[in-house]
Amino acid sequence: MLKLIASRIATAIPSLIGVVIVTFMLTRVLPGDAAAYFAGPAATPQAIAEIRTKLGLDKPLPVQFVDYVTALSKGDLGSSLSTGQPVATEIASRLPASAELTLSGLILALAIAIPFGIMAAVKQGTWVDHACRVITTAGVSLPVFFTGLLLVYVFYFKLGWAPAPLGRLDVFFTAPPTVTGFYLIDSLIAGDLETFRSAAAQLAIPTVTLAIFALAPIARITRASMLSVLSSEFVRTARAAGLTPYKVIMVYAFRNAMLPVITTLGMVFSFLLGANVLVEKVFAWPGIGSYAVEALISSDYAPVQGFVLAMAILYIILNLVIDLAYGVIDPRARSEA
Amino acid sequence: MTLANPADRGSASSSSGLAATLRHAKYVISENPVTGLAFGMFLVLIVAAAIGPYIVPYDPLASDTKAALQAPSWAHWFGTDQLGRDMFSRVIVATRLDMGIAIFSVALVFAAGGIAGIAAGFFGGWTDRIVGRISDTIMAFPLFVLAMGIVAALGNTVTNIVIATAIINFPLYVRVARAEAAIRRQSGFIQAARLTGNSEWRILLTQILPNILPIMMVQMSLTMGYAILNAAGLSFIGLGVRPPTPEWGIMVAEGSAFIVSGEWWIALFPGLALMFAVFCFNLLGDGLRDIVDPQRRT
Numbered sequence: 001m002l003k004l005i006a007s008r009i010a011t012a013i014p015s016l017i018g019v020v021i022v023t024f025m026l027t028r029v030l031p032g033d034a035a036a037y038f039a040g041p042a043a044t045p046q047a048i049a050e051i052r053t054k055l056g057l058d059k060p061l062p063v064q065f066v067d068y069v070t071a072l073s074k075g076d077l078g079s080s081l082s083t084g085q086p087v088a089t090e091i092a093s094r095l096p097a098s099a100e101l102t103l104s105g106l107i108l109a110l111a112i113a114i115p116f117g118i119m120a121a122v123k124q125g126t127w128v129d130h131a132c133r134v135i136t137t138a139g140v141s142l143p144v145f146f147t148g149l150l151l152v153y154v155f156y157f158k159l160g161w162a163p164a165p166l167g168r169l170d171v172f173f174t175a176p177p178t179v180t181g182f183y184l185i186d187s188l189i190a191g192d193l194e195t196f197r198s199a200a201a202q203l204a205i206p207t208v209t210l211a212i213f214a215l216a217p218i219a220r221i222t223r224a225s226m227l228s229v230l231s232s233e234f235v236r237t238a239r240a241a242g243l244t245p246y247k248v249i250m251v252y253a254f255r256n257a258m259l260p261v262i263t264t265l266g267m268v269f270s271f272l273l274g275a276n277v278l279v280e281k282v283f284a285w286p287g288i289g290s291y292a293v294e295a296l297i298s299s300d301y302a303p304v305q306g307f308v309l310a311m312a313i314l315y316i317i318l319n320l321v322i323d324l325a326y327g328v329i330d331p332r333a334r335s336e337a
Numbered sequence: 338m339t340l341a342n343p344a345d346r347g348s349a350s351s352s353s354g355l356a357a358t359l360r361h362a363k364y365v366i367s368e369n370p371v372t373g374l375a376f377g378m379f380l381v382l383i384v385a386a387a388i389g390p391y392i393v394p395y396d397p398l399a400s401d402t403k404a405a406l407q408a409p410s411w412a413h414w415f416g417t418d419q420l421g422r423d424m425f426s427r428v429i430v431a432t433r434l435d436m437g438i439a440i441f442s443v444a445l446v447f448a449a450g451g452i453a454g455i456a457a458g459f460f461g462g463w464t465d466r467i468v469g470r471i472s473d474t475i476m477a478f479p480l481f482v483l484a485m486g487i488v489a490a491l492g493n494t495v496t497n498i499v500i501a502t503a504i505i506n507f508p509l510y511v512r513v514a515r516a517e518a519a520i521r522r523q524s525g526f527i528q529a530a531r532l533t534g535n536s537e538w539r540i541l542l543t544q545i546l547p548n549i550l551p552i553m554m555v556q557m558s559l560t561m562g563y564a565i566l567n568a569a570g571l572s573f574i575g576l577g578v579r580p581p582t583p584e585w586g587i588m589v590a591e592g593s594a595f596i597v598s599g600e601w602w603i604a605l606f607p608g609l610a611l612m613f614a615v616f617c618f619n620l621l622g623d624g625l626r627d628i629v630d631p632q633r634r635t
Contacts, residue, residue, distance in 0.1 A: 018474035026490040141616040143566055145573050146589055146608035149596050157599050164597065274481025278570055282593060293574045296489050308486035312478045 008323045012316050019312040023305055024068050077306035082298050087306035091288050095310075096181025097168055098287030102276050104184075104203060105210025106268070113215045114261070117222025121230060121257075122249060132219055139216025144275040148209040148282040155205055162205045163198075165283040170198045206283045213275050214268050218261065225260040229253045255329065262326050269318045273311055362628050372624030378617035385432040395423035397430040397583045406595070409602055416602035418591065422581075424602060428610050431583040435614065438495065439564040442502035443557050450507045451546075451553055454514025459522055459541050468515070472508040480505040484567060488576045498577035502564050513556050517549040551629040559622035562615040569611050585611045 043051070052058050056067050071078075077087035120132035148165075155162040163170055168183055173195050176186040183199035229235060230253055238252045239245075277289035284290065288307055295303035367373075390397075395413075401421035409416040415424035457468035475483065487501040518541075521527060530540045569586030571577050578584040580591065585607040592604025 014470075015473065015477040018470070019477050022474060022478070023486070026486050137619060138616070141562065141612050141619055143569055143573075143586075143589070143608060143611050143615070145570065145593075146604070146611065149589065149593050149604050149608070153596050153599075153601050157597060157601075270476075270479045271481075273479035274484075274570070277481065277485070278573060281574055292485065296485065296493075297575050299493075301489065304486060304489045308478070308482055311482045315479045316477060 004327050005324060008320055008327070011323075012320050015316050015319075016313070019309065019316065020069065020072065021065075023309045023312070024065055026308070027301065027305055072309075077309070078302035080295065080303045081300045082295070087303050090291060090303065091306055091310050094286060094288045094291050097285060098276055098280065098289060100168075100182045100184065101203065101206055101210065101279065101285060101287060102272055104207040105276075105279075106214060106272060108207055108211035109214035109218055109268075112211065113218035114222050116215075117219040118226050118249070118254070118257075120219070120223045121226035124227065129223075132223055136216040136220040139212060139219075142212065143278075144209060144213045145278040145282050147212055148206065148279055151205050151209055152282070163201050165205065167284050167286055168199060168202055169195070170202065173198045206279050206285060209279050209282075210272065210275060214272055217264060217268055217271070221264045222257065222261050226253060226257040229257045232256075259326065259330055262322055262329065266319050266322050269315060269322075273315060358628070371620055372627065375617055375620035375624050378613065379621055382432060382436060382614055382617060385429050386436045387433075389429040389432050393423075393426035393429050395426040397422065397427040398581055406600055406603075408600075415606040416600075418588075418603045419595065420581075424588075424606050427583040427588060428585070428606050431585050431588065431607065431610070432614075434495075434578070434582065434584050435565060435569065435586075435611075438499055438502070438568045439561050439614075442499045442506070442564050442568070443561055445499065446503040446506045446510050446560075447553065447557055449503065450510025451514045453507075454511035455518040455541055455545055455549065457511065458515035458518030458520075459545055460537070461519075461522075465515070468511055472511045475504065476508050481567060481570060484571060485574070485576070488571060493576055495577050498568050498571050501571070502567050505567065506560050506564065509560060510553070510556060513552060514549060517552055518545050521545055521548060555622060555626045555629050558618055558625050562618035562622070565611065565614050565618070 056064055059067070075088050077091070079086050080090065083090070116128075116132055116135075120129040123129060152162070152165050156164060169175060176183060176190045176192055176195055179186050179189050184196060184203065187193075187196040187199055230249075235248060235253055238248045243252075276287070277293065279285065280287045280289035281293050288310065292304055292307035295301070295307070399422065401417070403421065404413070404417050405419055405421040407413055407417045407421075413423050413425065415428060417423055418427075453468045453471075457465040478486075484501040484505050487504060488497050491497040491500065521544075527540060527544055530544050531537075535543070568577070569584075569589070572584050572586035573590045575587075575590070578587050580587060588607035589604045589611070592600070592602075592607070595601075595603050
């Protein structure tokens with residue numbers, strides 16, 4: 001098992017190197033004056049020249065790259081122009097907000113999509129199957145920011161069930177003492193049920209928005225892989241041996257059908273991390289996505305670069321976890337390593 | 338349902354190419370009305386993009402503060418926005434820009450990713466390794482995030498949205514083109530072309546490329562929807578297109594401020610237009626796949 005983990009981590013290293021090189025290239029190699037980007041739109045030529053020397057942009061590229069990697073290894077992502085705060089600190093303090101939102105969205109999507117996909121496969125050709133097909137096709141056609149706004153209109157303006165789409169907590173509440181950074185968990189640890197309720201209410205609509213978005217690919221792949229497993233010989237044998245349909249589906253077919261679903265989760269994460277940015281903008285969610293959007297609008301480049309790098313590293317780690325989970329579920333993947 | 342009618346396929350392969358394809362297309366459309374619907378929707382988009390600016394009732398940029406924030410009515414089918422601009426005219430006129438961004442980015446990635454993928458699959462070796470490494474590096478990023486970074490680095494313009502959208506789709510095209518080219522690399526007609534003295538690049542362009550073109554067309558249609566969503570997402574967060582230019586993503590963003598006070602129409606109609614376009618291309622992609630590759634029908 002340790003050997004497997006080591007070999008999987010080794011396969012992630014080229015991606016990591018590629019990601020660092022690309023984020024470096026995005027500012028330094030492409031046409032356009034990096035110093036001007038870092039200086040912002042209103043800078044004088046002297047200010048730009050000063051920043052160029054300060055950032056070491058007048059040195060040769062390989063030296064710059066070594067400087068960049070050295071700074072990175074110390075966790076230094078530069079400083080934001082508009083706030084003056086180090087980007088790394090800012091991202092670290094905003095990451096839990098984004099993570100709480102993304103994870104809730106993913107968990108809700110999985111909780112709906114997997115049973116739904118299984119039902120569609122088991123009852124192929126019935127209304128469940130057709131509903132599954134319609135929802136998966138519609139789900140991939142919905143712009144996530146548009147779904148969010150529709151839900152805000154219906155549940156906040158029309159029905160009044162949801163609170164105003166303004167961040168993680170109602171203004172009358174203070175954030176619970178930080179343990180995990182997830183308000184839902186922290187408020188429970190603090191035993192503050194009122195804050196928990198407020199945090200959950202704020203989280204509900206953005207979570208549903210993300211879940212609707214992530215649901216479609218998961219349900220589609222669950223249905224497809226369940227269908228192919230159900231028509232395989234070992235399922236036929238299990239049925240012929242007189243096992244109950246429940247046991248055949250949930251014990252024999254389900255575990256095998258989950259393998260392609262886990263592989264697809266990598267792609268789902270890629271979509272989710274992008275959709276997260278849009279959802280955060282719609283709901284004024286104080287996560288790293290809205291941080292990057294604010295920085296983009298004011299041409300404040302260091303936070304954007306830090307954001308892209310942080311998201312890419314997070315994505316690589318998530319893919320690594322998916323790979324390892326695959327190994328846990330599928331013994332064949334373990335023996336190949 | 339899972340396989341096309343065998344008799345139909347038999348006659349299709351025995352007669353000449355174009356007529357057979359058309360007959361098969363007609364068969365697919367009659368068999369699957371959804372594909373027919375998708376073609377109809379596609380036609381609507383094309384007409385709106387081509388002649389939209391000439392037929393809309395109002396100037397999409399003309400503001401009329403007296404008529405600001407009006408709900409949909411007979412005078413203003415989709416209502417008016419905070420400056421009194423007619424939303425119907427703006428939604429229709431925006432079609433050209435949105436479709437333009439998507440079509441240019443897809444054409445760009447079709448050329449770049451298609452050729453790179455074919456070369457990787459056909460030549461193998463170093464070409465394959467380099468192209469594969471570039472694809473892997475792009476895939477290591479969450480794609481929308483990478484697009485944000487590219488637009489931020491290249492500069493905040495519509496052209497760069499096109500380029501960013503093309504770059505994030507690159508690996509998808511490479512994968513399809515590479516797989517299809519690798520299958521055909523050692524097939525009989527390629528060896529025959531090689532024996533008659535064609536150069537490798539000539540074989541690639543005159544034998545392999547036409548052969549995998551249909552499959553690449555399907556890929557184009559399937560990624561058009563994603564390209565539209567991606568471009569609209571970028572302009573929603575304020576990249577690329579600048580107000581007051583009518584564009585669906587930015588119009589939804591402008592309308593988002595009014596959703597909480599109940600003016601739903603400003604965001605709704607551009608959002609519906611986006612959905613319409615994406616839905617159309619997704620259905621069209623599935624339909625085209627049925628025509629090109631009857632065995633892969635789902």
